[in-house]
Amino acid sequence: DSMARGTVRLAHPGESRNVHQSVTLLEAIEEFRFDALIGGARRDEEKARAKERIFSHRDSFGQWQPKDQRPELWTLFNTKLQPGEHFRVFPISNWTELDVWQYIAREAIALPSLYYTHQREVVERKGLLVPVTELTPLKPGEVAESRDVRFRTVGDITCTCPVESLAATPEQIVLETLAADVSERGATRMDDKTSEASMEKRKKDGYF
Structure with missing residues (x-):
């Protein structure tokens, strides 16, 4: 609209x-x-x-x-x-992200398959795995790879990236999250890479 x-x-x-x-x-x-x-x-x-x-x-x-x-x-x-x-x-x-996954595991909450490991065509850019889609096509000289990935968050495909993962259950994701040293947004959001203050600026402008 x-x-x-x-x-x-x-x-x-x-x-x-x-x-x-x-x-x-x-x-x-x-x-x-x-x-x-x-x-x-x-x-x-x-x-x-x-x-x-x-x-x-x-x-x-x-x-x-x-x-x-x-x-x-x-x-x-x-x-x-x-x-x-x-x-x-x-x-x-x-x-925390860990609290959420422990709750999902405890309550046996059904989630879309995107949150769990699956094979997807991706290309690496600036340390992130960018999914290859109609909205995010390959750039000249890039070559797509098929990798085992999952999405830690699901959002706009033009800026949301998966992470490499073999975790297929909430319990496996709990163990993976315990070892993670990068925040959910830091590992998945291209638009937050522009500056340290990019999210704060957007929130001042009305972003959720």
């Missing part, structure tokens, strides 16, 4: 849609007048996430100001809003 309205314009078909999500999100908040939106972010995902709390206050422009983050002492939440403002609420903010 945003693209049809012209409020989102891609510079080229292969451009990451990630940054443009903020436009659509803010348009939906304006249309439906939401007071709070619930997300699944965790503090161990990325440095900027760690600055937020469970209740993340956003001003009337949908912007987040890290310096104005409200404290949550004793799990008490300041839910006061001015007209036009809203909250992004992250109930599992204090969980």
Whole structure:
């Protein structure tokens, strides 16, 4: 809808849609007048996430100001809003990737097969395994390889990469996660490689 309205314009078909999500999100908040939106972010995902709390206050422009983050002492939440403002609420903010996989294993939660090992055509770029698709084709001189991979996170294919893995069950992923030394976003997101502050900048502009 945003693209049809012209409020989102891609510079080229292969451009990451990630940054443009903020436009659509803010348009939906304006249309439906939401007071709070619930997300699944965790503090161990990325440095900027760690600055937020469970209740993340956003001003009337949908912007987040890290310096104005409200404290949550004793799990008490300041839910006061001015007209036009809203909250992004992250109930599992204090969980880690390991906590999530231990919970999935304990509760035997069914997940899409992308989260587990599978064979996929990829090409290595800047230390990441980029999936070869219509939206992410090979560049001149590149050669695709078939590797055993899984996705630690599932998002926009233009910026989300799998990791090499043979883990086929939640229990195997728990063991793999225990040994991981790179965060989920650090290992999978091309757009977060642009600068240390790329996520924080997007969140100030309204990103989830």
